[in-house]
Structures are given as structure tokens and as C-alpha cells.
Amino acid sequence: MSFLSQLLTRIRSILTFALSIAYLSNLAIKSPAIEDLIFVLMLIVLVLSFKEVSGSSRMIGYATFTISSILLLYTKAPVSVWQEALHSNLFFVVMFVMVPLLGIPIHRGGYTQALEGVFERHIKTNSRYYLLVSFLSAFVGILVNIAVVPLVYQICRNSSLSSNHKLLSSAISRGFSTCTIWAPTTAGIALVVQLTGSNWSAFFPFAIASGVMLGIVGYVMTIFEERKTIQGIGVIGESTPAGEGYQVTKIIELSAFSIVLIIGIAIISWATGISTIAIVSILALIYPLIWLALIKRLPVFWQEFKGDYFNLRLPAIKNEMILFIGAGLLAHSINYSHLGDYIPQLLSFLVGTNALLLTLVILGGSLSVSALGVHPIVTVTILGGTVQAAAYGVSPTYLALVLAACWSIGTAISPSSANVIAVSSIVGESPLRVSIHWNGLYAFFSVIALVVFLTVMRTLGVL
Incomplete structure (x- = not known):
């Protein structure tokens, strides 16, 4: 350079x-x-x-x-x-x-070594490996967003099972997608809640249930794939002694770090009425300082801020700057030109006021476009900015959940999503192979599970 x-x-x-x-x-x-x-x-x-x-x-x-x-x-x-x-x-x-600042306590708080110890001690089968890696991707992804991909890879790379590129990439990409359907620290959720006018407290319970469902779909698929291979049968070994980095207290500490953060975001948002996005950004700046001070490692914040954050994280924001500003500009231009008026008209023609058809058309259309290489941010922004929930007999929360599913699953199957690109670069495979070949069937079963869930919830009158 x-x-x-x-x-x-x-x-x-x-x-x-x-x-x-x-x-x-x-x-x-x-x-x-x-x-x-x-x-x-x-x-x-x-x-x-x-x-x-x-x-x-x-x-x-x-x-x-x-x-x-x-x-x-x-x-x-x-x-x-x-x-x-x-x-x-x-x-x-x-x-x-601001959100990458939340990753500093994880990097420098002694948690990475503890997580590596968990792999050394307990992970002996493909299904266990998938379960832990996908859970870590979802858990840590809440805090550091797409930076979770290299971070989780560094944690699990020493496992012998990491040589299975399909298993590794599926666990990370699908795991991350399970948090992008509900976590307030992810841009997709901030976007759909903003566009649909959904209330966060109403959206959250159903969204996190959807995330759990996506996690179950991926795990069940891995179990079935494991049973089909000779390598996946009878490989459960004896637990080995934990590595030096394995500390249960550190795992508990990391859990507390995340739980306090998420609860804090929810409580402050509910009590003040301030935008969730603003609260996440402000807490991302303040919370790491408080946490590192509590565990007596505050000086490392300034070291990391001047080093990795300033030299690597901030320069990398260029993609988000272009994508999100461009998406906002596109949504406004479509609305101002009244071009977006045709989208509700087309949906009304195709689905009338049938909520099930509306869900299938939005999910099917959005994910098909994502699979072709269009980033979910484009379709979600256009749909969220032009479709009014009341016109189709559904609540803003219902529409927000459908769009959140478009975003979440779309990031797992779109060759242009940061999720897929980051994972493909780590495993040395093409984005198309990671997205369509390895996650296509996952997307299909996830859509079925979510459509059934949303339909049942709406039939019961709770959504």
C-alpha cells in the first residue's frame, strides 16, 4: 500500500x-x-x-x-x-x-482461550461440533456482528473436525443467521423494526423463538448428514482433560457480559423510548469500558482501540457505508418517484389479503433474488419501505418477522452477503458453493419451519 x-x-x-x-x-x-x-x-x-x-x-x-x-x-x-x-x-x-468495540472485551478479556478449551475437552462428533460452533457464532455474533466469522474460526480452528469445510462453513454461516433474525445489535433487525414500525417488545419474543427454530433446523440436518457417512458413526470418544485455557469461570463471565448487555438494551429502550439502534451504539462505546474496568483490564481497551480497531475495523466500514447509505437512498428514491406503489399493487393482485400467501410470496421472492446474488438489504429495504402491514390484514410485528426471516436466511444463501463471503474466504471455497450448494437445503427447510410457526401463532391470535 x-x-x-x-x-x-x-x-x-x-x-x-x-x-x-x-x-x-x-x-x-x-x-x-x-x-x-x-x-x-x-x-x-x-x-x-x-x-x-x-x-x-x-x-x-x-x-x-x-x-x-x-x-x-x-x-x-x-x-x-x-x-x-x-x-x-x-x-x-x-x-x-461502534459495535466492533464490544469485541474488545472478548479478545482481551481471556475468553477466547476458555472457549478453545471447551473444544479440546468436549467436541468429538460432527453434530457436537456443529452445535457448539453454530451456538458460538450466534452468541458472539450478537456482540461483534460479521466479525464473528474470523473470531469463531480462530477459536475452533485447532479442532480436527475443522478440516471438514462444509461442516465448518455451515456451522458458522447458519449460526450467525440465527442471531440476525432477532438480535438488536444486528443491522438487519434494526432496519426491519424501523421500516415496519413494529414495537420491539412485541417483536422480540417471536423473533428469538424463530432464531431457536433456525438453530434446530440446522442441527437436525447435521445429525442426518452425520448418520449417512461412515466417518460420522461411532466416533464419540472419551473426554480428554481440558487444556490450560479452559476456565469455567471465564465462560460464565462471558455469558454474564452478553446477558447484561441484551437486558440493558431492552430495559433502556423500554424505559426511555430511545431508538434501539441508538442505544446499541451508545452502549457499544460505554459498556466495554465499564466491563474491562470491572475485570481490571481497562488499559487493554486503549491498546486495542489504537491498534486493531483503528487500523482494521474502522477502515473495513467502507462496505457498510456504501451499502446502507445506498439502500436508504434507493428506498427514498423509489418512494419519492412513486415507483414503489407498484409493489403493493402486485402483492395485492397475487395474494389479496391472505396472510399465508403474503408470507410465501415475500419469502420466496426475496430469497430467490438473494440466491441470484442480490444482497438482502436491497429487497428488505424496498419491501419494508413500500408494504403496509394493515393492507394485508397482518400486524407490523408479523411483517417485521417475515422481513427478518428474509434478511436472516438471505444472508446465508446470497453469494454477495458479507456472511458468505467471509466464510468462503476462510474455507477456501467459492461463495456460490458455500451459499447455494451447502446452505440451499437449509434455507428451504427453514422457510417451511418459519411459515408453519408464523401461521400457528397467527391462528392462535397471539401474533
């Missing part, structure tokens, strides 16, 4: 963090001057990000910005509409900037 590239990356990191701090600060201050500063910083970071973004994110980014610009220019939208459209999804970018 040239000196100029390094300098521009450093400037982009500084401006990205400054943009996030200014955004969170202005939630309380509400200053027009700071609002203008935020917009200018966002434009600069966008330009610098477009220079660095690559692969599918670049393609999706160029497509969304180009289509949005054409629509807004054609409809002669005023500058205020452009500004509102560009600003609409900024809170997602801010969340992506």
Missing part, C-alpha cells in the same frame, strides 16, 4: 469515527450546525469509501446510487430530498462503527 493510500485510509478512519460521535452527540444536542457538519463528513467519507470498496459491495453500491440518482433526477427532487435520503440510513453505519 502506497503512502498516499495509507494516509487516505487513516483520514477515512478518523472521519468515520468523528462522524459517528457527532451523530450520537447530536441525538441529545439537536444542533443544526452539527447536523450540517454530519452531512459534510458523511459525503467526504462516502467519496473516500467508494475509492476503496471492491467486489460485490462495489457493484451493489454503484447500482443503488446510480438507479437512485436517475429516479431523483427524473422526478426533479429538491436538494432537501437528496439530503434526507442520504441521511436516512446513517444510523446503521454508526452502529457498525
Whole structure:
């Protein structure tokens, strides 16, 4: 990397963090001057990000910005509409900037070694391996989002079962998808709750039940696949002594860290009425400091902040910057041009007011498009921004759950999703193989399970 590239990356990191701090600060201050500063910083970071973004994110980014610009220019939208459209999804970018800070206590709190010890002691079969890796991906993914992929890989890579690339990639990608259907720290859930107007307290119980169901689907599939292979039969061995890093107290500590965080987000959101996204972002900045102070490791926060976070995590936000700002711009341009009016009309023609048909059409259509390589953020944003739940006789919570399923399963089968791309790079396989070949059947059974669950809940009158 040239000196100029390094300098521009450093400037982009500084401006990205400054943009996030200014955004969170202005939630309380509400200053027009700071609002203008935020917009200018966002434009600069966008330009610098477009220079660095690559692969599918670049393609999706160029497509969304180009289509949005054409629509807004054609409809002669005023500058205020452009500004509102560009600003609409900024809170997602801010969340992506702040959430990686939650990973610092995991990296530097002594928890990684303890988790490695669990593998050494207890994991002897494919099904046990899948269960633990998928659970870790879901559990840790709540805190660090897509950074969970390399983190979980580092934890489980020493297991002999990690040589099974299909098992490893399926466990990580599917495990992560089970938390993206409910966790408030993930961008997809923040997006669907925002778009549908669903109440978080009403959404959460059904969403976490859906996540558990997805986990069960993946685990049952692994058991059946294990029974079909000679390698998967009769390989349960005796437990071996734990490695030096195995400490039950550290596992309990990590569990407490996550539980307190999730409960804190829910309570603060309910008590204050502040957006869940804002609360997640603020707690991501404050909570690691408090936790590391409690376990007497506060100095490592500043070491990690100046090192890995500033040099690796912040520069990597370029993809999220382009994808989410572009998605917000596209949703606004579709609404402003009234192009989105055709989507409800098409749905009404296809499903009428039948909730089951609505669910099948949205899930089937969205996941088919995801499998073709379109990131779920595009379809979820368009559907969430144009479809009104009341028009189809369903509640906002029901629609939010359907869109959350589109996002969750879509990230497991879309070759362009960060989940699939990160996993495929680790196992050395193509994104298409990881997404369609290895997760296609999982997506099919997951849709069946979720449709049955949603239909039963609605029939009982609780959803």
C-alpha cells in the first residue's frame, strides 16, 4: 500500500469515527450546525469509501446510487430530498462503527482461550461440533456482528473436525443467521423494526423463538448428514482433560457480559423510548469500558482501540457505508418517484389479503433474488419501505418477522452477503458453493419451519 493510500485510509478512519460521535452527540444536542457538519463528513467519507470498496459491495453500491440518482433526477427532487435520503440510513453505519468495540472485551478479556478449551475437552462428533460452533457464532455474533466469522474460526480452528469445510462453513454461516433474525445489535433487525414500525417488545419474543427454530433446523440436518457417512458413526470418544485455557469461570463471565448487555438494551429502550439502534451504539462505546474496568483490564481497551480497531475495523466500514447509505437512498428514491406503489399493487393482485400467501410470496421472492446474488438489504429495504402491514390484514410485528426471516436466511444463501463471503474466504471455497450448494437445503427447510410457526401463532391470535 502506497503512502498516499495509507494516509487516505487513516483520514477515512478518523472521519468515520468523528462522524459517528457527532451523530450520537447530536441525538441529545439537536444542533443544526452539527447536523450540517454530519452531512459534510458523511459525503467526504462516502467519496473516500467508494475509492476503496471492491467486489460485490462495489457493484451493489454503484447500482443503488446510480438507479437512485436517475429516479431523483427524473422526478426533479429538491436538494432537501437528496439530503434526507442520504441521511436516512446513517444510523446503521454508526452502529457498525461502534459495535466492533464490544469485541474488545472478548479478545482481551481471556475468553477466547476458555472457549478453545471447551473444544479440546468436549467436541468429538460432527453434530457436537456443529452445535457448539453454530451456538458460538450466534452468541458472539450478537456482540461483534460479521466479525464473528474470523473470531469463531480462530477459536475452533485447532479442532480436527475443522478440516471438514462444509461442516465448518455451515456451522458458522447458519449460526450467525440465527442471531440476525432477532438480535438488536444486528443491522438487519434494526432496519426491519424501523421500516415496519413494529414495537420491539412485541417483536422480540417471536423473533428469538424463530432464531431457536433456525438453530434446530440446522442441527437436525447435521445429525442426518452425520448418520449417512461412515466417518460420522461411532466416533464419540472419551473426554480428554481440558487444556490450560479452559476456565469455567471465564465462560460464565462471558455469558454474564452478553446477558447484561441484551437486558440493558431492552430495559433502556423500554424505559426511555430511545431508538434501539441508538442505544446499541451508545452502549457499544460505554459498556466495554465499564466491563474491562470491572475485570481490571481497562488499559487493554486503549491498546486495542489504537491498534486493531483503528487500523482494521474502522477502515473495513467502507462496505457498510456504501451499502446502507445506498439502500436508504434507493428506498427514498423509489418512494419519492412513486415507483414503489407498484409493489403493493402486485402483492395485492397475487395474494389479496391472505396472510399465508403474503408470507410465501415475500419469502420466496426475496430469497430467490438473494440466491441470484442480490444482497438482502436491497429487497428488505424496498419491501419494508413500500408494504403496509394493515393492507394485508397482518400486524407490523408479523411483517417485521417475515422481513427478518428474509434478511436472516438471505444472508446465508446470497453469494454477495458479507456472511458468505467471509466464510468462503476462510474455507477456501467459492461463495456460490458455500451459499447455494451447502446452505440451499437449509434455507428451504427453514422457510417451511418459519411459515408453519408464523401461521400457528397467527391462528392462535397471539401474533
